[in-house]
Amino acid sequence: MPFLTAVKTRWGLSVDQREADALHRLAADCPNETLTVTLAR
Numbered sequence: 001m002p003f004l005t006a007v008k009t010r011w012g013l014s015v016d017q018r019e020a021d022a023l024h025r026l027a028a029d030c031p032n033e034t035l036t037v038t039l040a041r
Contacts, residue, residue, distance in 0.1 A: 004023070005023060005027070005035075006035050006037050009037045009039075010037050010038065010039060010040050011040050012039070012040070
């Protein structure tokens with residue numbers, strides 16, 4: 001799931017509340033890890 005979050009961050013894409021809730025549920029079981037994201041221009 002970090003991949004989807006990184007893509008949305010890179011491209012400045014928004015999420016609605018329903019998608020944010022789903023991302024939080026899916027990420028709950030993932031280990032904490034730092035991602036470096038280069039913002040798109």
